[in-house]
Amino acid sequence: MLANVNEDKDNILKDIDVFALDMDGTIYLDEYWIDGAKDFLKKIEESGRRYIFLTNNSSKNSKNYVDKLHKMGLDVDIDKIVTSGQATVYYLQQNYRGKRVFLLGNNLLKEEFREGGITLDDTNPDVVVTAFDTTLDYNKMCKVCDFVRAGLPYISTHPDYNCPTKTGFIPDAGAIHAFIKASSFRYPDHIIGKPNADIIKYLLARLHTTGDKVVMVGDRLYTDIAAGKNNGLYSMLVLSGETKLEDVESSEVKPHLIFDSVKEVIPLL
Incomplete structure (x- = not known):
């Protein structure tokens, strides 16, 4: 039996103060708004609540997301953006200072790391961090595998296998993990982004709230929805990106709410 779609039978949304929104596949695809997404954001604010963008995509930094949204017709402050890159900088500051x-x-992520006080070193590092690198080349592939093979602590910004686009999918950080594993026989020691606790702790610290007042909205069961379910947040799956309804039936991770897209949430706000 398929789950209920476009319904909130338990009235979860009435007690939600903050909508933590995935971006790729949830609010937009590439440079294109998902139908109704801008109206959804407007309705959240009209209802006296807040939204914040929470993305695993570490191929861009927070300033880049602000610029992208501006070009798409939405002006937001930088404090409305939380990325796995930012959360990774915070983790490094706490655990690998100096x-x-x-x-x-x-380069955009490298800029964000440097601004966070992280010393980058391509020749004699103490720690390896991998992200969603769309400038990946063979020289970089060899270097990262050498450092991982040498046994350095190995951290990743997030686990996503693919990034959704208007025309399909492109390989994401999880695919990078796979080629490193094939050559170096190691997966990351620690992954920061959704569904893991580090990015949610960072999010809640930024929001100054508790998880029961937040709903995580996203298109992926194994990152967005698991992030909510595993860390005390409510979770809302939208079927506008990677996940199909039939995937929910076979998944151990079950969202609290399912909507075809954020457009269908508007009448319930």
Whole structure:
């Protein structure tokens, strides 16, 4: 029997103060708004509640997301953006202060790491961090595998296998883990992003609230929905990205709510 869709039978949403929103596949695809998404954001604020974007995508930094949303017609402050990159910087500050980091990531993420006081070192690092690197080349592949093979602490920003686009999917950080494992025989020692606790702790600290007042909204069972279910948040699956309704039936992770897209949530706010 398929789960109920586009319903809130338990009136969960009436007690929610903050909507933590995934971005890719939930609010937009590439540069295109998912139908109704802007109206959904407007209705959240009209109802006296807040939203914050929580993305595992570490190929961009928070400033880049602000710029992207501006170009798409939405102006938000930088404090409305939480990325796995930011949460990873916070984790490094807490656990590897002063250590040199080899970062497999885009220049935008490198900028964010440096601004967070992280020392980047491509030749003699103490720690390896891998992200969603869309500038990946063979030289980088060899370097990261060498450092991981040498036994350095190995951290990743997030576990997503694919990133949704308007035309399908492109390989994400989880696919990068797979090639490193094939060559170096190790998966990351620690992964920061959804569904793991580190990014949720960072989120709640930023929001100054508790998990029972937050609903995690996203299109992936194994990251977005698991992040909510595993860490004391409510969870809402939208079927506008990676996950299909039939996937819910076979998954151990069950969302509290399921909607075809955020557009269908508007009447309930």
